[in-house]
Amino acid sequence: MSAASNPELERLLADLEADRAADAALPFTRLAADYFARSAAPDRPVTTRAAPEALAALVTPPPEEGGPLPDVVARLAALVDNSIWLSHPRYMGHQMAGPNPAAVWTEPVIGALNQSLAIQEMSPAVTAVEHRLVHWLAERIGLPPGAGGTFTSGGTEANFTALLAARAAALPDAWTEGLVRDRLPVILCGQHVHYAVTRAAAQLGLGTRRAIPVPATPEFRLDTGALRQRLEELARRGTPVMAVVATAGSTATGSYDDLQEIGALCDEHGVWFHVDGAHGMTAAFSARRQSLVAGAERARSVVWDAHKTMLMPLSLGLVLTRSEHDLEAAFTQDAPYIFHAGSGRRWDQGPRSFQCSRRADPLKLWVALERYGSRAIGLLFDHLCDLTAELYGRLREHPRFEPLHRPDCNILCFRYVPPDPADPAAIDELNRQLRQAYNGEGTGWITTTMLHGMRVLRVTVMNPRTRTEHLDDLIAELERTADRLRFR
Numbered sequence: 001m002s003a004a005s006n007p008e009l010e011r012l013l014a015d016l017e018a019d020r021a022a023d024a025a026l027p028f029t030r031l032a033a034d035y036f037a038r039s040a041a042p043d044r045p046v047t048t049r050a051a052p053e054a055l056a057a058l059v060t061p062p063p064e065e066g067g068p069l070p071d072v073v074a075r076l077a078a079l080v081d082n083s084i085w086l087s088h089p090r091y092m093g094h095q096m097a098g099p100n101p102a103a104v105w106t107e108p109v110i111g112a113l114n115q116s117l118a119i120q121e122m123s124p125a126v127t128a129v130e131h132r133l134v135h136w137l138a139e140r141i142g143l144p145p146g147a148g149g150t151f152t153s154g155g156t157e158a159n160f161t162a163l164l165a166a167r168a169a170a171l172p173d174a175w176t177e178g179l180v181r182d183r184l185p186v187i188l189c190g191q192h193v194h195y196a197v198t199r200a201a202a203q204l205g206l207g208t209r210r211a212i213p214v215p216a217t218p219e220f221r222l223d224t225g226a227l228r229q230r231l232e233e234l235a236r237r238g239t240p241v242m243a244v245v246a247t248a249g250s251t252a253t254g255s256y257d258d259l260q261e262i263g264a265l266c267d268e269h270g271v272w273f274h275v276d277g278a279h280g281m282t283a284a285f286s287a288r289r290q291s292l293v294a295g296a297e298r299a300r301s302v303v304w305d306a307h308k309t310m311l312m313p314l315s316l317g318l319v320l321t322r323s324e325h326d327l328e329a330a331f332t333q334d335a336p337y338i339f340h341a342g343s344g345r346r347w348d349q350g351p352r353s354f355q356c357s358r359r360a361d362p363l364k365l366w367v368a369l370e371r372y373g374s375r376a377i378g379l380l381f382d383h384l385c386d387l388t389a390e391l392y393g394r395l396r397e398h399p400r401f402e403p404l405h406r407p408d409c410n411i412l413c414f415r416y417v418p419p420d421p422a423d424p425a426a427i428d429e430l431n432r433q434l435r436q437a438y439n440g441e442g443t444g445w446i447t448t449t450m451l452h453g454m455r456v457l458r459v460t461v462m463n464p465r466t467r468t469e470h471l472d473d474l475i476a477e478l479e480r481t482a483d484r485l486r487f488r
């Protein structure tokens, strides 16, 4: 039946056309701008107090017949209200950014264009943007001119991709033949590595057991002395090492491993050197903290999430390899219906990526750079790190708080220590309850982890709106809440 003879379809096509107009888009943009404005209000709770069941009840089954756009936007506003507000200056929780607005306003353009970065002909201009940004970022950390990379959905995909490339180098037949059980290689990684790395070991068919943790120093960095010993031991036993994984900004404490030293050890032993800089590679843009990532230029592969400390909205990760061919070797696929580029420069990124259809996400980084300039990346990173250093100073002076480490970047772990003696289990439980009660109040939001076997409080400063007065609020409110819990 043609559209002309089907009034319902005719109406739907007319609605689709009307919804393409700026008037239809405006209420969505207003809702987002209003969210930004309201999340700066000091008395605004950081997160919803509604229980998961109540939130599930908010989401009614989808209607068969749609409704007017203003009604839909009004219901969307209720979901916004019941979200966790990362743009609130007292949100200091997980490593999600209070995103930079120019990148946010690019999202509708990315959606409208709906380019796929699988192959150049499906995204002519944005493929050029991806290539430019990949090579510019590789150059920034000192990788050689032949380096390559792709943007990814995040650090998990990026780490998997890098280690897949390492597997292709160590076991070139694994792609076609699968893994042969005897003499499988191992991966050496720091004790505090992100689970994306051990997960990748399992996904690559090595098994998590073959991701061998190397002990950490008391400052939560990979102990390079222990790494040297491990490498020598494995060489003596004839166990092949597929990769050594260093972390540049660990998840729990933001600690940076010594990339120079680890890179040198990898060179000495002829081992693939991988750097998981998902959180902290942005230090490469900082005038004062660049030395934290010195040695990244020795890496065979590097992960770097723009959606973390570059403050991009989700999602935008990145994997870089020392040679573009490392990625092509990782994904050896014959698919003539899509990969049919001729000779010459290989622009298609699909053969270098885990994904087929890929969002044009690099566009938002390009817009942010055009708007704020590349110097802004380092300035904002330093702003977040400086605030975290201020918090460290304040906590160190405070009789009731004990920082667990001096922060390298924008992550800090500490704990509340009660004035009256208590056994370690009671202090752990008090800290657990403290985080829960503080977050429940809604004045701020922090996370927690275990360090040295102890329950600790954890802060990541990911929002450029956070100022020193918000750090004071955090300390005062945590102390008040702890007193309330103790005297309950």
Ligand SMILES: Cc1ncc(COP(=O)(O)O)c(C=O)c1O
Residues within 6 Å of the ligand: 095, 153, 154, 155, 156, 157, 159, 194, 196, 247, 249, 250, 251, 276, 277, 278, 279, 305, 317
């Ligand atoms: C060091 C590190 N690597 C990898 C990841 C995983 O990144 P994503 O959440 O973008 O997949 C994280 C996430 O927190 C991380 O901190």
